[in-house]
Amino acid sequence: MGGSKSHGAGSRSGHNFSMSNVDIQAAAERWVEEHSECLFRFALIRVRKPEVAEDLVQETFLAAVRGYEKFGGRSSERSWLCGILKNKVVDYFRKLGHETSFTDMEFLSDEFSDKFVSVGFWNHDKGPKEWKPDADEVMHRGEFWQTMRDCLSKLPQKVRDVFTMREMDDVPSKEICTILSISDSNLWVMLHRARMALRECLELNWFDVSAGGNK
Amino acid sequence: MPEEPYNPSPIGNPSILARKNWWQTKLVIFIGKHTPKCREMVRILSKSLDEPMPWSMRIKKRIHYLICCWCQRYEEQLLYMRKTARKFAEHADESSAIPVSEEQKERWKQAVRGER
Numbered sequence: 330m331g332g333s334k335s336h337g338a339g340s341r342s343g344h345n346f347s348m349s350n351v352d353i354q355a356a357a358e359r360w361v362e363e364h365s366e367c368l369f370r371f372a373l374i375r376v377r378k379p380e381v382a383e384d385l386v387q388e389t390f391l392a393a394v395r396g397y398e399k400f401g402g403r404s405s406e407r408s409w410l411c412g413i414l415k416n417k418v419v420d421y422f423r424k425l426g427h428e429t430s431f432t433d434m435e436f437l438s439d440e441f442s443d444k445f446v447s448v449g450f451w452n453h454d455k456g457p458k459e460w461k462p463d464a465d466e467v468m469h470r471g472e473f474w475q476t477m478r479d480c481l482s483k484l485p486q487k488v489r490d491v492f493t494m495r496e497m498d499d500v501p502s503k504e505i506c507t508i509l510s511i512s513d514s515n516l517w518v519m520l521h522r523a524r525m526a527l528r529e530c531l532e533l534n535w536f537d538v539s540a541g542g543n544k
Numbered sequence: 545m546p547e548e549p550y551n552p553s554p555i556g557n558p559s560i561l562a563r564k565n566w567w568q569t570k571l572v573i574f575i576g577k578h579t580p581k582c583r584e585m586v587r588i589l590s591k592s593l594d595e596p597m598p599w600s601m602r603i604k605k606r607i608h609y610l611i612c613c614w615c616q617r618y619e620e621q622l623l624y625m626r627k628t629a630r631k632f633a634e635h636a637d638e639s640s641a642i643p644v645s646e647e648q649k650e651r652w653k654q655a656v657r658g659e660r
Contacts, residue, residue: 354656354657357653357656358653358656358657361649361652361653361656362649365644365648365649365652366643366644369644371633374632374633383648383651386652387651387652387655390652390655390656391655391656394656445581445582445583448581449581449582449583449584450552450576450581450582450583450612451582451612451614451615453554453557453614456582456614456617457614457617457618457621458617459617460617460620460621460624468628468631468635471635474632474635477628477632492629493629495594496625496626496629496630497629497630497632497633498633499630502594502595516594517587517590517591517594520590520593520594521586521587521590521591524590524593524622524625525586525590527625528618528621528622528625531625532621
């Protein structure tokens with residue numbers, strides 16, 4: 330391994346990339362203190378199960394200890410650890426994709442048919458309403474993120490995983506198909522349903538309420 | 545169930561072409577017949593977030609918006625949700641209610657101690 334590397338950037342955060350095992354363990358314990366909260370939230374927001382998030386964070390720390398020599402100080406410790414965790418999350422999704430049939434027929438067969446009249450135009454009473462023009466400002470409100478979290482939690486797990494990877498982490502469509510062993514068309518159906526359901530949920534639980542002056 | 549009447553952009557709706565006169569009505573019906581129906585349009589709009597929309601469809605979409613403010617809003621809201629989802633992770637602190645316990649931190653420390 331490249332333990333004898335002597336990078337100019339090695340002094341960032343006091344790193345020395347040829348540290349002994351004892352030093353690396355001490356550094357790892359410091360990572361737990363300084364970065365575990367952030368990493369845990371990062372994992373939890375994606376996998377939603379605290380026990381899974383805890384395991385993924387642990388795997389991240391272990392991988393970081395094993396691969397410390399490869400960390401050349403080119404980024405901050407936190408970015409480096411987040412990068413490892415992101416791969417762990419993708420591995421988790423990949424494993425899930427192989428373990429399950431990856432469909433939720435009830436949700437996916439729902440065409441939101443009440444939204445459209447039979448000839449295919451919007452049912453005008455149920456079409457998208459105009460969202461408040463200050464929609465950008467709500468991003469600074471904690472209640473909005475709670476609503477967003479609640480709406481995401483209503484999606485079936487597999488659909489939510491796909492949505493999370495595509496929209497939150499900007500994973501390319503092709504890569505998601507490969508990770509989860511699903512077809513392009515299956516992915517698009519899931520994303521379409523997820524977006525439609527999330528849009529509806531946000532409208533009902535945030536924008537309509539906001540328009541009523543309750544927020 | 546009887547077929548509902550063919551009625552894109554009914555009178556009084558907020559779209560640009562809202563059948564305010566005979567010509568508009570003719571135009572609305574023509575556009576309604578030659579651009580995708582809204583049910584299909586929302587699928588196309590969703591797919592366009594994942595792969596580029598062909599030019600011909602972009603033109604049809606723009607023309608469709610003349611008679612359908614709802615599809616136009618739908619696209620704007622899809623883009624808003626994408627922007628929001630990307631920000632969501634950054635704001636996790638505000639929506640996450642589960643703190644990391646000291647016991648959990650200790651378990652992680654023990655795991656790294658045993659690693660090398």
